[in-house]
């Protein structure tokens with residue numbers, strides 16, 4: 153027997169919220185925060201940020217980034233929260249971030265989620281600027 157409801161069910165997606173803390177405080181002394189939503193396991197962190205117009209690169213990186221190839225290092229962020237929800241470091245990251253803290257990632261190599269999980273990821277843009 154035909155069941156309309158079984159054919160009309162929308163696919164379920166696990167979702168993420170991505171929170172990006174900017175590296176310099178605003179006039180009130182607080183650090184600006186940008187937010188975006190992402191489907192789990194669907195996109196690279198770089199793409200989530202760029203598509204949602206979240207500032208990622210410093211001035212030099214805006215002009216000279218490798219376009220997501222994992223070879224320039226201009227897209228580094230520090231994962232403040234939710235590290236376990238992201239894809240593992242790639243070979244490109246292991247090479248480029250060899251002497252950097254474990255919490256640093258290249259956004260162009262990092263997939264947000266694995267299609268099964270959901271949650272919140274908090275990243276610090278330009279961690280190399282932190283004092």
Ligand code: FES
Pocket residue numbers: 217218219220221222223224225226227228258259260261
């Ligand atoms: S954009 Fe070049 S390493 Fe990520």
